[in-house]
Structure formats: C-alpha cells, structure tokens
Amino acid sequence: xxxxxxxxxxxxxxxxxxxxxxxxxxxxxxxxxxxxxxxxxxxxxxxxxxxxxxxxxxxxxxxxxxxxxxxxxxxxxxxxxxxxxxxxxxxxxxxxxxxxxxxxxxxxxxxxxxxxxxxxxxxxxxxxxxxxxxxxxxxxxxxxxxxxxxxxxxxxxxxxxxxxxxxxxxxxxxxxxxxxxxxxxxxxxxxxxxxxxxxxxxxxxxxxxxxxxxxxxxxxxxxxxxxxxxxxxxxxxxxxxxxxxx
Amino acid sequence: xxxxxxxxxxxxxxxxxxxxxxxxxxxxxxxxxxxxxxxxxxxxxxxxxxxxxxxxxxxxxxxxxxxxxxxxxxxxxxxxxxxxxxxxxxxxxxxxxxxxxxxxxxxxxxxxxxxxxxxxxxxxxxxxxxxxxxxxxxxxxxxxxxxxxxxxxxxxxxxxxxxxxxxxxxxxxxxxxxxxxxxxxxxxxxxxxxx
Numbered sequence: 001x002x003x004x005x006x007x008x009x010x011x012x013x014x015x016x017x018x019x020x021x022x023x024x025x026x027x028x029x030x031x032x033x034x035x036x037x038x039x040x041x042x043x044x045x046x047x048x049x050x051x052x053x054x055x056x057x058x059x060x061x062x063x064x065x066x067x068x069x070x071x072x073x074x075x076x077x078x079x080x081x082x083x084x085x086x087x088x089x090x091x092x093x094x095x096x097x098x099x100x101x102x103x104x105x106x107x108x109x110x111x112x113x114x115x116x117x118x119x120x121x122x123x124x125x126x127x128x129x130x131x132x133x134x135x136x137x138x139x140x141x142x143x144x145x146x147x148x149x150x151x152x153x154x155x156x157x158x159x160x161x162x163x164x165x166x167x168x169x170x171x172x173x174x175x176x177x178x179x180x181x182x183x184x185x186x187x188x189x190x191x192x193x194x195x196x197x198x199x200x201x202x203x204x205x206x207x208x209x210x211x212x213x214x215x216x217x218x219x220x221x222x223x224x225x226x227x228x229x230x231x232x233x234x235x236x237x238x239x240x241x242x243x244x245x246x
Numbered sequence: 247x248x249x250x251x252x253x254x255x256x257x258x259x260x261x262x263x264x265x266x267x268x269x270x271x272x273x274x275x276x277x278x279x280x281x282x283x284x285x286x287x288x289x290x291x292x293x294x295x296x297x298x299x300x301x302x303x304x305x306x307x308x309x310x311x312x313x314x315x316x317x318x319x320x321x322x323x324x325x326x327x328x329x330x331x332x333x334x335x336x337x338x339x340x341x342x343x344x345x346x347x348x349x350x351x352x353x354x355x356x357x358x359x360x361x362x363x364x365x366x367x368x369x370x371x372x373x374x375x376x377x378x379x380x381x382x383x384x385x386x387x388x389x390x391x392x393x394x395x396x397x398x399x400x401x402x403x404x405x406x407x408x409x410x411x412x413x414x415x416x417x418x419x420x421x422x423x424x425x426x427x428x429x430x431x432x433x434x435x436x437x438x439x440x441x
Contacts, residue, residue, distance in 0.1 A: 045369070047409065190380070209405040210398060213372035220366065228362055230370045 009201030010036040015068035028054040030224045041196040043215035051224040052205045094163025094171040098178035100155045102147040109143040112162045133161040153184035189214040251327040261315035276390035372401045
C-alpha cells in the first residue's frame with residue numbers, strides 16, 4: 001500500500017521526450033509524472049507506440065528526458081556525471097527484459113553475480129550473494145546450470161534474481177512474460193509481485209491486462225500521455241457478494 | 247442448465263439434503279453464484295418429476311427434510327453433461343456492446359470516453375480478481391482458482407475488445423467522411439439489394 005511514510009523509489013516529473021526535431025519531431029512522452037513507492041508495483045499499459053518503453057528507458061537512466069526530471073531514490077539523474085549515472089544503473093536499478101538477456105556463456109549464479117563483480121565485489125562474495133538470490137526465486141538447485149539448459153520460466157527467474165541482487169530497490173520489467181506460456185508467465189509475475197511486497201519498487205510495462213492486473217496501480221498511456229489510472233486496491237472482501245465468507 | 251446439472255453432479259458423491267446441496271454448490275464454485283434455497287428445492291422437485299433423483303426412504307432428518315439420491319437415469323445425465331460441450335447458442339444481450347453501439351449514434355456522446363471509462367473499471371476488477379487468486383493459491387483451493395481464472399480471462403477478453411474498439415475508432419476517424427454517416431443511413435441501404 002502507498003502511504004506518505006514510505007520511500008519514493010522512482011519519480012518522473014513532467015517528463016517529455018522528443019525524438020528528432022523540426023517537422024519530423026516525434027513526441028514519445030509529453031509531460032508525464034509518475035511516482036513509485038517502495039513496496040509498490042506499478043503497471044504501465046499501452047499499445048505499441050504509446051511511449052511505455054521510452055518511459056522505462058528513461059526511468060532506468062538509459063536515456064535522458066528532453067524536459068523534466070527523473071529521480072531514482074531521490075537523486076535527479078540529470079545532475080549526475082557519467083560515472084555516477086553508471087553506478088546508479090549498476091547498484092540501484094534492476095532490469096528484466098522480455099528475452100531475459102542472460103549471458104549464455106555464464107551459469108545462472110555467474111549471471112546473477114555479474115553486476116556485483118562489476119561493482120568491485122570479490123568473486124567469492126558475489127557468488128555467495130548470487131546463490132542466496134537464486135534461492136529466493138526457488139532456483140537454488142540450478143545455480144551451476146547454463147541458460148540453454150534451463151526453461152524460459154527458469155531463465156526469467158534468474159533474470160529477476162539478477163535484477164534484485166544487492167541493495168537495488170527499483171526493478172524495471174519490460175514485457176517480462178512475453179514468450180512464456182500463461183501459467184509460467186503467471187509464476188514470473190507472482191515472483192515480481194513478491195519482490196515488491198518484500199520492499200522493492202517495481203515498474204511493469206505490458207500491453208496485456210491480465211499481467212498488468214498484478215500491479216497495485218495500472219497507468220494507461222496513449223500517445224505519450226497518461227490518460228487514466230486505477231486507484232489503490234479495493235477491499236477484496238466486498239467482491240463477489242459472498243466472497244467475505246470465504 | 248447449470249443449477250440442474252450442478253445439483254445432479256453433487257449427488258454423485260451420495261445422497262444429500264437440499265440445504266447440503268446448496269452449501270456444497272457454493273463451496274465448490276467459490277460462492278460466485280449464490281443459490282437460494284427455494285431454487286434448490288424447486289429444482290429438486292423437477293428432477294424428481296423427471297425421474298433423475300429420488301427421495302431416500304427413511305432419510306428425513308429431525309426437521310422433516312428429505313434426502314435425495316441419483317437414479318441410474320440421473321447418473322447418465324451427469325455423465326452426459328460432463329462429456330457434452332456447453333452450447334454458446336445465440337449471444338446473450340451484452341449491455342456494454344449495446345452501449346457502445348448506441349454511443350456511436352447518439353449525439354453528444356464521446357465513444358472514446360465510454361471505452362476509456364469502461365476499460366479502467368474492468369482493469370480494476372481484474373486487479374481484484376488477481377488479488378483473490380493470490381489468496382486462493384495460498385489456501386490451495388483449486389476449484390475456486392479455476393472459477394477465478396475464468397473470470398480473469400473473461401475480463402481480459404473484454405479489455406482486449408475495448409482496446410480493439412479504440413484503435414478501430416481511431417482508424418475510422420482518419421478516414422474520409424462518406425462511410426462515417428453510414429450508421430445514420432436508412433437500414434435498407436446497408437442490406438445487399440436483391441435484383
């Protein structure tokens with residue numbers, strides 16, 4: 001639940017992103033403001049071309065807004081040096097992609113440990129953390145497997161473990177269930193949901209309502225503008241008439 | 247008909263009182279479709295008339311309620327029901343489809359607004375179903391989970407349809423106007439002319 005007492009993990013302030021210029025300028029986003037709190041999963045829904053992927057790359061510091069500001073845990077990314085920005089991406093933001101983006105030559109544990117090693121942590125300590133992170137996504141048995149020997153669902157769990165290793169509290173997921181069947185996809189969302197319940201802030205970009213429904217709030221994006229948003233959760237007890245007697 | 251077949255299916259487990267049937271039906275379908283006891287007894291009466299159930303002799307409880315059991319014909323009926331697909335038949339009246347169709351032609355109504363409001367509301371419902379699913383999963387209630395999945399997929403279908411309507415409306419708005427007035431032309435012009 002969102003309360004004013006919890007931490008703001010991500011904030012977009014009046015963010016506009018224009019690609020190109022002059023007559024050919026394309027407004028991917030126009031004055032979009034979003035706040036994501038720790039413990040909250042926010043879904044961004046929209047058709048292709050609505051600006052949802054642009055929003056995610058801006059949130060992750062992979063691109064810069066033409067106007068407005070992006071703040072990750074209170075730090076305005078626009079004020080950071082190149083190396084500071086790289087450090088934020090490495091330490092504070094986790095990414096989950098549709099096609100998993102695991103490195104095929106590395107085992108599950110090595111994939112998960114990689115961001116920590118890049119951050120200067122000793123290989124042994126990074127591995128210890130990675131094994132723990134894999135256990136959290138129920139993959140402790142597969143730490144030494146290579147991606148090609150794992151199912152799509154397992155690979156995506158590795159990607160989620162990698163996205164949340166260390167102190168990272170912002171996880172950005174772009175259609176993370178894309179190629180998975182419906183029950184495996186649901187397991188991935190359940191996991192993402194659980195990681196947010198455990199304190200991370202999450203942004204899930206999807207065009208599928210069934211997936212967006214796992215979020216606390218769903219934001220609807222059309223042509224670079226937020227057109228609507230579902231509010232905080234209702235009391236599920238009041239649903240379906242007799243549901244309360246369950 | 248679902249109540250009739252539902253009660254027969256429950257009686258496969260053994261003879262039951264009407265109030266037991268009602269409780270079992272609701273428990274096994276997650277209380278999504280509550281039954282009133284009057285419906286249960288009316289249905290049992292018809293099933294008895296049709297020779298599909300019989301009151302069990304000396305099966306009355308202290309309050310005089312009767313217990314009912316399946317007859318062989320009733321058992322065949324249950325088997326037949328599970329092996330026959332549910333007929334979809336004529337589409338049921340769909341308030342939302344009717345509302346959108348009318349929103350197109352009633353002056354002063356913004357169809358896109360109708361679509362957007364409905365979609366947000368249905369997504370909210372979908373979020374609620376998803377929360378119920380998480381709980382059902384924790385309690386291991388498979389029957390309730392399947393019912394919830396059905397509601398989830400139906401809501402999702404509605405949202406996909408609304409998304410589709412929105413993009414169709416956008417495409418339509420870009421077209422030159424002649425077809426736009428089509429909806430207001432006399433019906434005769436829209437039906438193929440017989441020569």
